Amino acid sequence: MAAVLAVSPTRMELMKLRKRVGLAQRGHDLLREKMDALVMEFFEVLRKIQEVRVRAFEQLLTAHRALTNCLAVMGTLETMQAAREAKRELQLEISTRYVMGIAVPAVEVGEVERNALARQYSLHMTSSALDEASREFERALKFLIELAELNESAFALARELEKTKRRVNALEYILIPRLKEAIKFITMRLDEMERENFTRLKRIKAILEERR
């Protein structure tokens, strides 16, 4: 394993390595903290999604029921005609918000629900079932917009989380062990050299004493 880093066993190298381990350790701790914070944020968003999702999908089903009713009352062609005539200029205000350095969208929308006049389809040609259907769809759309925002946030967070996790793991399981291995290799080598030197000195001393 020590060969992986191919270090020369010197004191200088040892000091450098110790510094690098310290740095890696600190980076690892910081990333870990970031990851924990991200996980908390992520689960918070997931919880919200779950809530909004149930509401949105239920409302969407209600809207579809109202629409089916409207299709039956008014006829398919007339309903589609009304849909074509309706004013379709709903505006979303979208900006980016930063959650821990990650860009997530922030969607703002004015009132989605309108009154029948604002929808601008011909009122005397249509039935109240159409108004009903439109209203239900507007409500559903409002929830869906909220859901889309949360969904996208969750994706952005998940992407970042994945990246952070990979980095933490790379440090924890690859870089730091390798550095530690290298340090161990160097200290062993240095100790070994020390011992060699010690016996050498002993031997020289013995030879010198013999000569005297």
Next chain:
Amino acid sequence: MSFEIAVIGDRDTTTGMALAGATYTHVHTTKDETLSKLNEFLTSDEIGLILLTHRVAEELGFEFRQLMRTKRLLPLVLQIPDKTGYVPEVDELREIIRRTVGGEIIIRKEGR
């Protein structure tokens, strides 16, 4: 900045969303046509949100996922159930959770 909404789906979904004020709608008939329309929506600077039904997303399959991977932050894309309330078994979000949290199955309590 302000953006508009686009919808891709079956006739009922698009009709309903048009009534609710969505500016662009496309009724899905053939895969190629829908794909080119989706591309057009994705590259438009005026569209901030694309709603499309799970059924259409499923039909577009691989190409759709490819597009989702390469898209910019905007427009947002949200898959919605159609009038039958169809939601596929494999949830994209579940998939992501599994990947990030690492094979953990999460049981969330409702209304906590």
